[in-house]
Amino acid sequence: MSTPVMDEPILELDDLVTSYRLTRGIGRSGGEVRAVAGVSLTVRAGETVGLVGESGCGKSTVARTIVGLVRPSSGRVLFEGRDLSTLPAQEMRLLRQDIQLIFQDPYASLNPRMTVAALLKEPWRIHRGLVPRERWDEEVRSLLDRVGLRAEHADRYPHQFSGGQRQRIAIARALAVRPRLIVCDESVSALDVSVRAQILNLLKDLQRDLGVAYLFISHDLGVVRHICDRVAVMYLGKIVEVGSKDSVYRHPSHPYTQALLSAAPSLDDWRDDERREIVLGGDVPSPLSPPSGCRFRTRCWQAQDRCREEEPALIERDTDHPVACHFPAPS
Amino acid sequence: MTAVRTTPGRSGGPAPVLRRLAALPLRAHLAIGTVLVFAVAGLLGPLIKPYDSARTSPPDRLLPPGARLSDGAVAWLGTDQVGQDILAEVLAGMRTSLTVALVTVLVGGSVGLFLGLVAGYFGGWADGIISRVGDIQLAFPSLLLAILLAGVLGPSMVNVIIALAVTRWVIFARVVRGSAIAVRDREFVDSARVMGASHGRILLHYILPSCLPPLLVAATVQVGLTMVAEASLSFLGLGVPSSQASWGSTIAEGRDYLASAWWIAAVPGAALALVVVSIGILGDLLRDTSDPMTEL
Amino acid sequence: MTGVLLQVDDLAVEFDTPKGPLRAVRGVSFQVGEGETLAIVGESGSGKSVTAHTLMGLVPLRARIVSGRVTIEGRDVTGLSDKEWRELRGERIAMIFQDPLSALNPSLTVGYQIAEMFRRHRRLGRKESRRLAVGLMEQVGIPDAERRLDDHPHRFSGGMRQRVMIAIALALDPRLLIADEPTTALDVTVQAQILRLLRQRQRADRLGMIIISHDLGVVARAADRVAVMYAGRIVETGTVAEVYERPAHPYTLGLMRAVPTPRDGGAPLEAIDGQPPDLLAPPDGCAFHPRCPFARDKCREVDPEQHELGPRRASACHFAEEVMTGVHTGHG
Ligand SMILES: Nc1ncnc2c1ncn2[C@@H]1O[C@H](COP(=O)(O)OP(=O)(O)O)[C@@H](O)[C@H]1O
Ligand SMILES: Nc1ncnc2c1ncn2[C@@H]1O[C@H](COP(=O)(O)OP(=O)(O)O)[C@@H](O)[C@H]1O
Ligand code: SF4
Numbered sequence A: 001m002s003t004p005v006m007d008e009p010i011l012e013l014d015d016l017v018t019s020y021r022l023t024r025g026i027g028r029s030g031g032e033v034r035a036v037a038g039v040s041l042t043v044r045a046g047e048t049v050g051l052v053g054e055s056g057c058g059k060s061t062v063a064r065t066i067v068g069l070v071r072p073s074s075g076r077v078l079f080e081g082r083d084l085s086t087l088p089a090q091e092m093r094l095l096r097q098d099i100q101l102i103f104q105d106p107y108a109s110l111n112p113r114m115t116v117a118a119l120l121k122e123p124w125r126i127h128r129g130l131v132p133r134e135r136w137d138e139e140v141r142s143l144l145d146r147v148g149l150r151a152e153h154a155d156r157y158p159h160q161f162s163g164g165q166r167q168r169i170a171i172a173r174a175l176a177v178r179p180r181l182i183v184c185d186e187s188v189s190a191l192d193v194s195v196r197a198q199i200l201n202l203l204k205d206l207q208r209d210l211g212v213a214y215l216f217i218s219h220d221l222g223v224v225r226h227i228c229d230r231v232a233v234m235y236l237g238k239i240v241e242v243g244s245k246d247s248v249y250r251h252p253s254h255p256y257t258q259a260l261l262s263a264a265p266s267l268d269d270w271r272d273d274e275r276r277e278i279v280l281g282g283d284v285p286s287p288l289s290p291p292s293g294c295r296f297r298t299r300c301w302q303a304q305d306r307c308r309e310e311e312p313a314l315i316e317r318d319t320d321h322p323v324a325c326h327f328p329a330p331s
Numbered sequence B: 001m002t003a004v005r006t007t008p009g010r011s012g013g014p015a016p017v018l019r020r021l022a023a024l025p026l027r028a029h030l031a032i033g034t035v036l037v038f039a040v041a042g043l044l045g046p047l048i049k050p051y052d053s054a055r056t057s058p059p060d061r062l063l064p065p066g067a068r069l070s071d072g073a074v075a076w077l078g079t080d081q082v083g084q085d086i087l088a089e090v091l092a093g094m095r096t097s098l099t100v101a102l103v104t105v106l107v108g109g110s111v112g113l114f115l116g117l118v119a120g121y122f123g124g125w126a127d128g129i130i131s132r133v134g135d136i137q138l139a140f141p142s143l144l145l146a147i148l149l150a151g152v153l154g155p156s157m158v159n160v161i162i163a164l165a166v167t168r169w170v171i172f173a174r175v176v177r178g179s180a181i182a183v184r185d186r187e188f189v190d191s192a193r194v195m196g197a198s199h200g201r202i203l204l205h206y207i208l209p210s211c212l213p214p215l216l217v218a219a220t221v222q223v224g225l226t227m228v229a230e231a232s233l234s235f236l237g238l239g240v241p242s243s244q245a246s247w248g249s250t251i252a253e254g255r256d257y258l259a260s261a262w263w264i265a266a267v268p269g270a271a272l273a274l275v276v277v278s279i280g281i282l283g284d285l286l287r288d289t290s291d292p293m294t295e296l
Numbered sequence C: 001m002t003g004v005l006l007q008v009d010d011l012a013v014e015f016d017t018p019k020g021p022l023r024a025v026r027g028v029s030f031q032v033g034e035g036e037t038l039a040i041v042g043e044s045g046s047g048k049s050v051t052a053h054t055l056m057g058l059v060p061l062r063a064r065i066v067s068g069r070v071t072i073e074g075r076d077v078t079g080l081s082d083k084e085w086r087e088l089r090g091e092r093i094a095m096i097f098q099d100p101l102s103a104l105n106p107s108l109t110v111g112y113q114i115a116e117m118f119r120r121h122r123r124l125g126r127k128e129s130r131r132l133a134v135g136l137m138e139q140v141g142i143p144d145a146e147r148r149l150d151d152h153p154h155r156f157s158g159g160m161r162q163r164v165m166i167a168i169a170l171a172l173d174p175r176l177l178i179a180d181e182p183t184t185a186l187d188v189t190v191q192a193q194i195l196r197l198l199r200q201r202q203r204a205d206r207l208g209m210i211i212i213s214h215d216l217g218v219v220a221r222a223a224d225r226v227a228v229m230y231a232g233r234i235v236e237t238g239t240v241a242e243v244y245e246r247p248a249h250p251y252t253l254g255l256m257r258a259v260p261t262p263r264d265g266g267a268p269l270e271a272i273d274g275q276p277p278d279l280l281a282p283p284d285g286c287a288f289h290p291r292c293p294f295a296r297d298k299c300r301e302v303d304p305e306q307h308e309l310g311p312r313r314a315s316a317c318h319f320a321e322e323v324m325t326g327v328h329t330g331h332g
């Protein structure tokens, strides 16, 4: 539910660009993929912002850039107003405590050689002084309890748990450093429906109790609608629409958002068999050679000559709901 | 520190190891037995049956296996052209061979481990330099390189070890680099980075443990091959000084008596073949049975 | 329902595992009629894929059919030889998989793999087979078919590969198509394309179709009838409308409530507690009882039979009527 302070931004992405250099054979460069091609986005303290889009559109790259696993080619990542790329290494490492990342596959993201207790204590070994050593065991127990695991789980290894339990461990581990922002990259996508609901509820409870903010990355529009306050829709490295959950889901303005919402299966789909369904043709173009003008124009049923020539900017019209389209649907 | 403290034990632990050992095929037991016998013989043999390179005993020259020596002892494996007991000589050679092989693998392995970790984990120019140097060296026959180095450095056990270690580090570096690259981008390593772990910590706690099992396999195989290389150098007179016994030099001496006293060359030759093959089998075994969890 | 294409009676499949026998499918019965799409829905490990493979005569390694009968177009296929199965597969019954890339041969062109169906089963010549392959590719919506015929699978996107798989499956006009999670690996917009294509083909040819999915939304969009699987059993069957409007098994009810919907307004989801049971040691009585909010003593002791609730509508719950009428006892 609504959280203590929900106004000042804690994370700001400012025209972020992240590229991967492709290597072809040894040493030879095969060009660059602009996986994130100019993304601006704000996450405020204690809120949940959803980032949706199809695979390959650059969601994980945004996540990896925020937590510092890859360096941006240009643009800025500001955490509480401070530019992460200009921070000295030492301060950067301290700041790492404030931003945590939870991956899609909890098994791959937990060191298989470490017990749960060791996994949870690892951050305290790294950031000495965060939790005094004599309180480690107690703290481990309280973290496990917090995420719905039992104290005796502490001595087991990740492979002895089910998928949902492993994700709980990953969450506990992220919480161990008391972060202010958690980036969840498809963190519930690999889970079965019933377990997914447990984890979604847990994430919500944690936010209510601890005031942590989430950047919640997912390709599942239903889940995003459930958990997020605001939503950004990404296509081929760019954000095409962003706004409050209600405005985006009730009045999608970008043709891509409309198609995405129409394509997402829902429990009610059996009711209207011949419902107006927008089925996009073709596939997402390669980010190696994005289309000129609007990146979506090759699949867009609204596209006109102007879309080929001029790239639409992400502009706010009358509302707090910017759309990057020359011909957005009226809201 | 109260309440529950059950340790459910991971797949592994001492009991399963024993059970796995019992389930091994016959050739494995033979190989393990052979290696153990040779190791113990190399360790204790020279104490029981000392070898003195300076001693000669003309009446006992070129006696066949089983013959009685002038001092009344039995030469179970015969004697050589100066009347030395081949058994004593082979036992002493075993010790040389083992020492050189183990120290070489230790030194070469450590250097290879370090450079392989750096190359695999950091990549970039460090990897470029280390890998190129390695490639160039591998293009050059390793024994030739060892001969060259040993020739320049002169005969001594330390120099043999240096020469051989220089030829071996590349192999270890490659194995380690491969494993390091394989885990470097794994999500659990990324998640340690996100935690703020330093490079040193990641290398030590995350990358290294995954590199050790393949390194162990490579090291085992290399122990055998280094024994061959040491014997080859000694055979050519570039190995340990003549005051120390070596299978290679014994075989070289026996070369002139192949027709009359075959046992001089045959005994150390057979010992070498047996121990190298056994170590090879052991290496294969390690590779096959290494716990899938440790390969992560 | 006109002609029954597939009839499955009391099918049980067991794996031999190092830890003992594992019953992955425990007495499954259902029917598929001509022109009808049945969805099998359930969480991972519930036995959907094992069931599907068994229907295709592809009993997994180290598994055996313990009991049951499978009848395809009136013919008992339970004891067929390998050769007989090969004749049946492709001709009468076909299957597509979740991962088309691993189901296609990477070293052969797509055209060759489609045309092979005609060459091998119909003994047609090369030219004729290729001509038919182009026609099929057009039918499944692969643009520029003539030119793409000689491309290898890796040159196709995920969605296009799945179209290729559908072309191969439909080449010989089978009567029954089994699709095991056909869109799970695809993006939402591509998933919509493939589901629409399957629906079109199914209607045009009056195919019987089994679509396997873990996604209740996909099932709602793609199927006429639904069978909900849990721990190797079908716990509820009916038309999609019947099951979605008034679920008659607590597990179905739980699944529905665990899915976020636009109407929940972000309120906490009603998750199902706990996890699916270990099939090596399934619980006594109803396999769902440890997680079930309706469970009573009877559930812990007696494994419920299928309760008929109407024509082709059943639930394997002692308290099916209660669940349907919405008398929720809550936990404990
Ligand atoms: N390490 C990498 N090297 C080269 N290209 C990459 C790498 N990681 C991702 N990409 C490319 O960047 C684009 C965006 O990928 P990603 O951020 O993973 O998207 P998403 O998470 O939305 O699926 C894709 O086209 C992908 O192929
Ligand atoms: N090769 C196998 N050996 C042992 N058990 C298996 C094997 N394949 C599947 N199983 C078991 O059978 C059950 C059903 O599997 P499956 O049909 O693949 O589930 P689903 O398709 O519903 O996800 C699972 O619990 C799984 O553990
Ligand atoms: S039989 Fe009992 S335990 Fe099983 S689903 Fe019905 S009420 Fe729940």
Ligand SMILES: [Mg+2]
Binding pocket: A056, A059, A060, A061, A186
């Ligand atoms: Mg991703």
Ligand SMILES: [Mg+2]
Binding pocket: C048, C049, C050, C181
């Ligand atoms: Mg399956």
